[in-house]
Every structure is written in C-alpha cells, then in structure tokens.
Amino acid sequence: MARDMSDKEILKMELDQLKKEVSTARTPVTANCAETISFVEGLAPNDPLIKGVPDDKNPYKGDKGGSWLVIWAGGTYWYLFGKPSPFSLESVRPPGPREYDQKKRDKVIKQGFSLDKVPQNLDVIVIGSGIGGLTVGATLAKAGKKVLVLEQHDQAGGCCHTYIEKGFEFDVGLHYIGQLHENSLLRISFDQISEGQLEFQQLNQHFDTIYIGTGDEKREYTIFSGKTDMKAHLMKQFPDDTEAIETFFKIMKISAKKTHYLATLKLIPQWVSLFLLKSGIADLFSPVFRLSGTGATEFVNTLTTNKDLHVIFSYLFYGVPPKDSSILINSLLIHHYKRGAYYPKGGASEIAFHIIRTIQKYGGNCLVRAPVSQILVNDKGAAYGVKVRKGQEEVNIHAPVVISNCGIFTTFQKLLPPEIRVKPDIQERLDMMKHGRGSFLVFSGFEGTQEELGLESTNFWLFKNNDMDKSMDDFFALGKEEAPDNIPMMFITMPSAKDPEAKKRHPGKSCMTILTMVNYEWFEEWKDTTVRKRGDEYYNYKMRFANNLFDWACTLFPKIKDKLVFQDVATPLTNMHYLGAQRGAMYSSEHNLDRFHAEAVARNRCNTPVKNLYISGQDVFSNGIAGALHGGLLCASTVLDHIVYIDLLLLKKKLKRTKARELAQLAKKKLQ
Template sequence: MWLLIFLVWVVIWVGGSYWYLFGKPSPFSLESVRPPGPREFDQKKRDKVIKQGFNLDKVPQNLDVIVIGSGIGGLTAGATLAKAGKRVLVLEQHDQAGGCCHTYVEKGFEFDVGLHYIGQVHENSLLRIAFDQISEGQLEFQELNQHFDTIQIGLGDEKREYTIFSGKTEMEAHLLKQFPDDTEAIKTFFKIMKVSAKKTHYLATLKLIPQWVSLFLLKSGIGNLVTPVFRLSGTCATDYVNTLTSNKDLHVIFSYLFYGVPPKDSSVLINALLIHHYKRGAYYPKGGASEIAFHIIRTIQKYGGNCLVRAPVTQILVNEKGAAYGVKVRKGQEEVEVHAPVVVSNCGIFNTLQKLLPPEIKVKPDIQERLNMMKHGRGSFLVFSGFDGTQEELGLESTNFWSFKNNDMDKSMEDFFALSKEEAPDNIPMMFITMPSAKHTLLVYQQVATPVDQHALPGCTTWSYVLSLDRFQAETLAKNTPIKNLYLSGYDVFSCGIAGALHGALLCAVLDQIVYIDLMHIKKESQRDGSAG
C-alpha cells in the first residue's frame, strides 16, 4: 500500500515537473523573427511609439499585467508576457520610454544616457536570441573594434596604459603579453571567468524553484557540492585576486568594469562575468540605444499591449488580502486607478517597497527584512559633450577609456567618499570616457548630469542599490517580493547592466515558466537549420 502511494506520488511529481518545464506554450518562436526593416528616421513616427502620453483611453481593455518602468527589464518582461498572450500595459514616469536605454537630442546631438556597449550579442548567442525574440528580429548590432577598452592607471609621467581585446582566445593572449610575469594569475582568473559564464545559471535557478528548496540547498551545503558559483558569488574580489598576484595594476584589470562598489565589497564572480561578457566582442545597437525601446514597444503593441509615458505611478494598490491589484497614476492634478491582477515593478526595489506600497503595508516585517538586505547605490557625475565635425575629421574611435588615479581602487574610493563636497571635484578617483575624440576640436555643446538628475529622469539613481558582496550572496538572490501578485523585474532580480536587467526580466516569477528552455530550443533549432550563418 505505501509503495503504491509512493509510486503515485513520484508519477504526479514527475508529470507536474515535466508540465512545468515543457508543457506550456512557448512565447517564443523562430517564425516570429523577421529580417530587419528599414530604419525609421521620422522623429514624429518614433515619438508616437516611445513618447505616447498617458490617457485612460489608451489603456488596453481587460489588462492582465501592469509593468511599472520602461527600462530594459520592464520592456523585456512586457514583451515576453505580451507574446505569451497577456494584455500588458507599461507605465513610464519620464516623457520618453527606455529608462537607461533612452537617448535625448540637444543642439542637433543625440546622446545615450546609459548604454555604452554591450557584449554577448554575437550570432546565435542566448542574449542575441532573446533580443531577436522581444524585438522580432528588428534590432541590429554593430561590433566595435577588437581593441574595445583602454585602461589608464596613474597620473602624469607615472601613467601606465593597458589595452583589452575581444576574441575567444585573443583576450587572454593579449593580456598575457602585457603581464608576462603573471601568467598563472591570468590563466586562473580566466578559468574563473569561464566557470562564471557557464555555471551562473545555477544562481538563476534559485529564482525558478520554491524559496524553501533554494535555502535548503544553500544552507545544507549541497549547492556548493554541485557547483562553485555559490561560493564564488560570495567571495570578495580583493581577497581572491590577492591570492593570485601582488601586481596591483593587474588587480585593477580584474575589476576595472566598475559598477558602483570597490573590489573589497564586490563579488569576484560578477567581476569575472563582466569581463567575460565582452570576450566575444563589444557591440553597439545600430541607430543608438533608443532603437531598443522603439522596437520592443512595437512588439508589445503588436500583441495588444501598450507603453505610455508621462505616467508617474504614485501607489501600488493592495487589497485587504495583501495582494496587488493595480496602481494609481498621477494625471495632471488628479490620480486615476488602473487595475490588473498582476503588477510587475521595474522602477527599483527602494521605489517599489518604500515609496509605492500603501503605508500600512510597507511597515510590515517581511517588507523591512527585504529592504534591509540592500543598500542605496552611488550616483555618478556625467558629462555629455558635442563636437563640431564628422567622425573622420575628429578621429573618433569606438574604443573606450577607463582612467584610474592609482592602482589601489579600494583605498582611492574610500578616500574619495570621505571627502567633503568642496574637496571632491579635485580628487576624482576614476573616469570613464566613451566615444572620445582623438584630436583637439571645437566644443559646441556640453551638459552635465548629477545623481540628482539621474534620480529625476529614469526614476532612481544609476544603481538603485549597491551591488555589494552581500547583494550576491546566494541567499539574497533567492529572495523576491513578499506581496502577492507583485513581482520585481530587471536589475533588481539578478545583476547590473543591459544584459543583467534583461536576464532579470526573463527570470521574473510572473512568467510562471522557464523561458530559457524555450530560448535554448530556438538556439538548437537555429543551429540545426543553419539559420545562424
């Protein structure tokens, strides 16, 4: 009798697991991807897509999902849900959709506010397939020069310069030439890069299985027996690279893709993963970053959804049972309610849980516990410069420059943040220059953006929370919002950058299926059909 009950339980469990993994219709297909059409240069036609203002008559009927925020995480979640048959509305407080993927035009110059370059979009990569699906093949990417980054360390006559090349074998080989005395350190770090790239899906899995199972695997130590990524995700970058070499310049190379925290507070796995991200090339979207929002929104609209701007959400509506059921949107001097059974937030965890939840909800212990896991991120100071001349006349290159005051990133950052606001401008520890001019030329336009501006535009600071070592502890990655029917998307779910936010959207629990299985199926189908070239 007990054996029969056990066998029935096993059959039910196996059948349920199979249905969860493979039994649901895929939102993705090769057939939905078409050749890129002519680029739309008519700004009025573009504005009808990315600058469509909020009105109740533009809200689709019988909404299934409301998405707060039109960054890449919100748009990816919206497009995926729309293609899965859901009626989706994306709401954006700014006057243009795209979040940190949007651009602005001033004095005839178009500036990107967040996207500088992106990796892993080579033909038939998983990220490229995802972009193809949410834009239905309309996004195109231009590969940058193989020499995509230059790193400068020190000042004046003490300045040293190193170059980073893309390429499956060239990246490591080029670095070995520049640090011939640190062969073993570089080879070991590149092994960590490979592990990070191939095994990070184990971290993602924590978002796809019940939380009690995740925590059991982690706290029991079983997870560490399966893969080293759980240990690496919680390993301090400074401590780890100190075991590899005493060369401080090489320490900078291993952590130069700075995402808001010094190496002593960052995860070696994430630092390694960021460098690996560009191993197969650095790319830029043809037509600029706004092409990303433009084409993804058109996908959402194609399947019955919409994206509306100038729609500041003032509150997430929560019923007496503690479940989200819509939002309040400020329209002029009034607030209007828009209802949907599911709300997805892509506007930052602090905005979501501290600002948008009703007062009686946000004070609850489980909300405060979730917030206490995070710290507010640092802002950045941006300078946008426009020059009079063509790319050829000005000697513009696609290579980016990272300049560091010295080779002790931990100390220089600590010293900088201890300065007064009067001292800080003369003691900047690092600088990033993208698309620089190689020659002196006439500067005709310049504008700066402070952390205050960044807060006002995309809806949060550059990073809504610190991507510190604690943030990448496996237990933290296993968490999600404690409010029923309220889900997080994008950057808050997984990691930083365009790719990190996109993957965070694909991991969004509201999808209720593992879409990576569908993407992998398309990848294999493409390889079999030879459609990837």
C-alpha cells in the first residue's frame, strides 16, 4: 500500500482483496524459501520474465538447459538442506527437578567476569544476555560454535531476569507469552535452546481484562484465548460489530500465517528482496507486504466507528499510538495469545538459567558484570572482538564474529570506534530507526496470599478514554510537571498469581507490577547521577507517577492498599542502568509505521556495514520476548548462512508424525 494512501474507497478495495486472499493463502516457509532462493540462483524456466527470450540466449533452453536446471536445483537444495542442523529431537530431555537453591542458580546467571572464565578459541562474542542474545548464542553453540555472552548487569537475562527484594520476586519485562501450545514453532524453539528444561504454566482462558473510562463511565471488556473462543467471545461483547471483528480476525490470520514472508526478506540477498518488492512480484505472493505498511487507525476506521472496539484492536500498547503503528504488528500481538497465554514455571529467570546451561554444555559461557566499552574493528573494517571494562582497566577479547544484542543505537553510536560511527552507511542504518518511548514500572509487594488480596493471573489494561491516538499524543506532549497527574493508560500484572511455584518460593507474599510509557526527557536532568543516589527531587518526582498509578490500581483491588509493605519504582534511567536500554526504552527502537514498510523491513537486517558484526534482538524484527527470540533465530541464520527455521519446521513435522502414531496406537489398543 502506498505510504501516502488515505482514500477510504481505495482502502476498502484493498480490504476486499485481502478477504479473497485469506482463503487462497498458501505456502509454508520451506516453499517460500525455495521460491525466493530461485531468484538468487536464476529465474525459473517458465517465468514470464524470460518468456520470449531467443533459445540461444536462454540458459534454460537447448543443450545447456539440463545442466543449468541441475545446478539451480542442486544449489537450492544445498542452501536449504545441505548444512547440518543445530537442532535435534535427541537433544531435548525431560525437565529436571527445579533448582531452588539461589546460590546454585547464581553460579549460572550471576557468574562474574574474569579472564580465566573466558573459553579459549572463541568463535562468537555476544554483547547482551537478553532473550535475543541468549537465543542466538545457544543456537550457534549447538551448531558447534564456541560462544561467550557478555552482560553489563550483575544478572543475566535482560528483560527475562527477575529480582528479589524483601522476600518478593518481581519480573521486570516478561509478563506472559503466547504461542506455546504443543508443537508450536515458538515452543519447539524454546525446547531446543533450553534442551527441554523450560516448563510453562498455561494461564486462565480469560487472560486479559480491558477497562475503558473512569468512574461511572467505566466499561469492562474481557479477552479469552481459544482457536474459536477468542473471536466468539469478542462478538458477544460487540454484537453490532460482528462483521468488523470477523474481518479483523481474517487480518490476524493472514498476519500470523504470512509474517515469515517478511522475515525471508532479511535472509535472502538485499538486492533480491528490493527487486521483489519494487517490481510488485512480492505482492503476488501475499498481501502481508501491504499490511505491514498500513496504519492501524487508518485500517480499523474502515471496519467500524466504535471507538471502544478500536481500543480492543490496539490495546497491547508498546509506546506507539495506533495511527503510527502497523496493523500487522497490532494484529499479531493479539493473535499471539489466541492459543493461550503462558508463564514460565519457576519465574522468568528460569529462561536465562536453562539457556545459559545449554551454551555452557557446548563449551561456551555467559559472564556478567562485563560491560563492553568498544567493538574492536581492524583496518580492513572488520570486527574482531571487544573491549571489556574490568575495574579501572580494559581487557581485549577476540573472536571472528561479534553479535550485538544491546540495540542498534547503543551498538552504532556508543560501541563502534568514533571513525566508524560517522560513516555514511552506518548513519543510513541509524536513520531508519527512532528511539522508543521509555518505560515506567512500579513494583509493589504485599503481605498476604492472592486469595486474601483478590489478585489473579489475569492481566489488566486500563485506559481513561477510548481515543488512544489523542490521549497518547496529548500525554507525550505534556511538560515535565504536568505529566505525573495525567497518565492516560497503564498495565497491571501479578507474577505471584501466575507462577504456581511462587507460593513455595515466597509463601504468604504477593506482588504486582504496574507499567506505563513515559518520555525519557522528563527524567533526563538526572541522567548523570548514580543509581539509588539520585537525590530527593528525583525520588519525589518519580513517586508522583508511582502514587497516581498505584491509587488507580487500588480502585480495582482495594485490599492491597493496607497490605503494601514494599514498593520500588523503575524510571527510564533505571532501565538504562540495569537493562542497558537506550533512553530507558524496554521495547528498544520505536516500532512505528515507517519501520514496518516492506522495503524498510528488507533493509533492516542482522548483518551490518561492519564485516563480522551482526545485530540480534528486538531491533531485528519486532518487540517482546517472542519478537526478540525470533531476532536471535534470524541472526543465527545469517551468521551460519543457513535458515534454521527450516530445521525447526522439519522437527515440527517429525513431532506431528510421532504424535499421530501415538494416537493411532492408543486408538488401536482401545479397540482391542
């Protein structure tokens, strides 16, 4: 869809076409890869682009035809299947007993940096231990690479880490994950990088509640998981908008089934991707290339005038108003939970704990308190290692491949040598992105069980009105002093109510995390102060936000006010210190509409203008835990020059066949 398209009739025409294409959408990832790879190796013999070419000049005709076809087929097969897979069913074992001993856990997730812990003959250095860094690290380790992951914080995991204070354990970034049902691609991915050691608890079918308005004007809507239940339940709540909901769910289906086309743009040569897009050939494969560049508000305006339903279609906020966000991303976020919402048993830190052990199993390591100060680049423009600050000194560590999982701005603006940062191709990549909004979190601990306090595993999304575009624009335009008293939306999650083992680890205690988005500039004056020593003005200012958010939460959970015994607040400056998040943006670079136009997707890839330097995580494709994990898989595919998704899909088919055989044998026994 054209970037400047605004005509509603044209939008409706496009929408009608999308509806037709839903029923005819085809091709799994493997077929798509074969089709796109054919453009690398050569056009297919019957392609219309070469019809009419004289036989003596057509390599597919005459005596040469057979040999060219064999070379093309052989090259395609080798590219897709000729390299050993890092994944196998045999590497997955039954989950072991949960490790509750914090000292033993700390030896894995809090192993401090020293030179004697650095493996010899490194193949890969990964900067940052968020899920994107750990995913690419574990995948490369299983492919035979010796990997070192370096983390600036004192605990590995990035947004997947938890912290314990006064007997309360809080998740800082992982609140729930979707698409972890049996034999899903994401579940298989987690099983492979943890070798089967991660277990997930499925949350209640009613996983989200949305409140719009305040006081007597407050409306409540509930979101249910389930292949058919999600849509049916929403239609019950909006009986006059069933057609709009039906169409939106068709868009969700297209987005979910065809997003791999966008990912493929990053895996094939860039000139091929751009040729497919600019020529219009890509649009013949799928409408997903137009959807990715279509604004959410612009699109839903063609479906319904119901502003409450507009909120439902975009309620999973990540700092970007719906008018500036992609309908593809917003619909993907909702579809993500269609088959259920899940939470890691044992807490979010289980993810880092088990993936690091996979990296260690294959000769690698993950070390914390290891801030990288610079990426080493030789006179030929190739990365060959990093400098790590150790006290007052800097230590050089060498490896032929360097992967950054700390965001494109930190990587290009802070870690590259000054003479490399200013190069036009580096600036061009930076110009494609904008800084994301800062995150603000309130961590509250209560004496009492979830039953006593009325807490539940369901998440709550609160909006003061149903015009998300206006309320977000107005809020972010406020000055520093006005902002704390005019917060338009927030998210509430209760990790202690989600993890069935929380009662064993922290009996008699409950906790809640509240999140909203803020401007970094409101806190910027304290950027040069030290964490936990920023002064009374800073404390009083952040508590104005925290108190307003907590009071709003108390309107839903009145019992918590008198049971509050601990409270901690994280501002964008906190996120910068502990997470290494540039300007406190936990979702990394802004996920705006410009970023998701198909051509921008094709250009924003894992490899960088610096040879041997790669990018992983949320800045590669999309936000959240699943988005960052896929960023890691895309990065591993790029480094290995091998599409690991094909290996995952082959495992998925094997598991499906195994399950079918087991069911057949079970049915046979019942008949005997």
